[in-house]
Amino acid sequence: MPTLARFLTPMALAIVGALPLAPTTALAQMDAGGDLVARPGVDPDAARLVAEAKVAWSALESLTASVELGGTGGMGAFSPKSTGDLLAKRADGVWIHRATGHAVMAVAKKKADFDTVWDRRATTWVDHEAQTVTTAVNGSGFTYQMADATRPLGLFGARPFYALENASVLTLGDPSRIDGLACDVIEFVEKKANAADQSGATYRWHIAREDKLPRRIEQVVDSGTLSGSMLWTLSNVRTGAQLPDSAFSLATPAGYETKGVTVVTSNAR
Numbered sequence: 168m169p170t171l172a173r174f175l176t177p178m179a180l181a182i183v184g185a186l187p188l189a190p191t192t193a194l195a196q197m198d199a200g201g202d203l204v205a206r207p208g209v210d211p212d213a214a215r216l217v218a219e220a221k222v223a224w225s226a227l228e229s230l231t232a233s234v235e236l237g238g239t240g241g242m243g244a245f246s247p248k249s250t251g252d253l254l255a256k257r258a259d260g261v262w263i264h265r266a267t268g269h270a271v272m273a274v275a276k277k278k279a280d281f282d283t284v285w286d287r288r289a290t291t292w293v294d295h296e297a298q299t300v301t302t303a304v305n306g307s308g309f310t311y312q313m314a315d316a317t318r319p320l321g322l323f324g325a326r327p328f329y330a331l332e333n334a335s336v337l338t339l340g341d342p343s344r345i346d347g348l349a350c351d352v353i354e355f356v357e358k359k360a361n362a363a364d365q366s367g368a369t370y371r372w373h374i375a376r377e378d379k380l381p382r383r384i385e386q387v388v389d390s391g392t393l394s395g396s397m398l399w400t401l402s403n404v405r406t407g408a409q410l411p412d413s414a415f416s417l418a419t420p421a422g423y424e425t426k427g428v429t430v431v432t433s434n435a436r
Contacts, residue, residue, distance in 0.1 A: 208334075208335055208336045208337065209334075209336075209337045210337060210338045210339055212339055213337045213338050213339045213353050213354075213355075214337060216339070216351055216353055216374060216379075217328060217331045217332065217337070217353060219374075219379045220328065220353075220372070220374050220379045220380070220381065221328045221332075222379070223378060223379035223380055224322075224327060224328070224379075224380065224381075227257070227380075227406055228256060228257050228406075228407065229255065229256040229257070229406060229407060229408050229409070229410050230253070230254075230255045230256075230404065230405070230406050231252070231253065231254055231255075231403075231404075231405045231408060231410075232252070232253045232401045232402065232403055232404045232405070233250070233251070233252055233253075233401070233402045233403045234249075234250070234251050234252070234253050234266070234268070234317055234318075234319065234399065234400070234401055234402075235249070235250050235251075235398075235399070235400045235402070236248060236249045236250075236270075236316060236317050236397065236398070236399055236400075237397075237398050237400075238395060238396060238397045238398065239395045239396045239398070240393070240394050240395020240396065241390075241391075241392050241393035241394055241395045242386075242388055242393055242394070242395030242396055242397055243395050243396070243397070244273070244274065244395075245274050245393065246316075246397050247270045247271065247272045247313055247316050247317075248270065248271050248272075248273070249268055249269060249270035249271070249281075249313060249316065249317045250268050250269060251266050251267055251268020251269065251270075251281070251314075251317050252266070252267050252268060253265070253266055253318075253401075254410060254414055254415065255323060256410045256415075258287065259287070261287045261325075262285075262323040263284070263285065263286055263287065263415055264284070264285050264318075264323050264415075265282070265283065265284045265285075265414065265415050266281065266282075266283050266314045266317050266318055267281065267282045267283075268280070268281060268314075268317060269281070270313035270314075270316070270317065272309075272313070275309075277309060279295070279296070279309060279310040279313045280295055280310075281293070281310050281311070281313050281314035281317070282314070282417060283306065283311060283314035283315070284415050284416075284417055285323070286415070288304075289302050289303060289304055289427075290302070290303060290304070290305065290306040290311070291417050291427075292306055292308075292310065292311045292314060292417075293310070293417060293420070293423075294308060294310045294311070295310070296309075296310065297310075298420075298422060298423045298424065299423060299424045299425075299426050300417055300419045300420075300423055300424070300425050300426070301425075301426040301427045302425075302426070302427035303427045317399075318399075319381065319384050319399040319401065320370075320384050320386065320399060322381065322384075330355070330357055330370070331353060331355055331372065334355035334356060334357060335355075335356050335357070336354075336355060336356040337353065337354070337355045338353075338354050338355070339351065339352065339353065339354070340352035340353070340354040340371055343373050343383070345373055345375070345382040345383050345400065345402070346382060346400075346401075346402040346403070346404070348375045348376070348377055348382060349375070349376045349377075350373040350374055350375050350376065350382055350383070351373075351374050351376060352371050352372070352373050352374070353371065353372045353374060354369065354370070354371050355369070355370055355372075356368075356369050356370075357370065368386050368387060368388050369386075369387040369388075369389075370384065370385060370386055370387070371383075371384070371385040371387065372384055372385075373385075375404075378404075378406075380401075380404060380406075381401065382400065382401050382402070382404070383398060383399065383400045383401070384398070384399045385397070385398050385399075386398075
């Protein structure tokens, strides 16, 4: 999951040091389990919507979509803004996915065109500034960070609904309309290991009534100057397409250096 701090200049990092984004809790820890149960703070209607969305997402074998990352308030000022396209398919129960697009990081006065594939075993990305195509277990560098930030929070992890299923507060928000579709909105506050810790961010998942799939994910923080939100919006969502292995293979542009280990970037069998 992308975190705001990774994109900031040293001066901005000093400002945002106390920002409660908790990158290794809730949405990042997708390998943990948890069943949604009736408990204080959980709206039963919201719980039912989470269950329906989880079933719909689990049934997917492939997905293509346009994605946009933006922000509001202080969060928006210090966050990347990007647009791109997502391709994803399951192979042996694991998502292989690709993000291609353009990002601008105003606070760092930098921008990048990105093209990145996440495989079961490695990540491969093109860095046009360095003129390299790199394959590694973990991605690195500004261009990779912009691609990583553009991926909607946790959706392609092992348990994308873990945070919702284990939220300390789970309610229904005001309905919305995204990409021409009516959406129901799930609001939740991430559960902290320390119950007395009230610094957790609030999240809103906009779930389309038509297919029960997410169309927008918001991360909202109330932290003084940096109060605001980050928003990942999906549009032109299509499911069920037969995506060939070649859709997840990055070609090396002429004159670029290939770095890292050689792996098959699709792994579909």
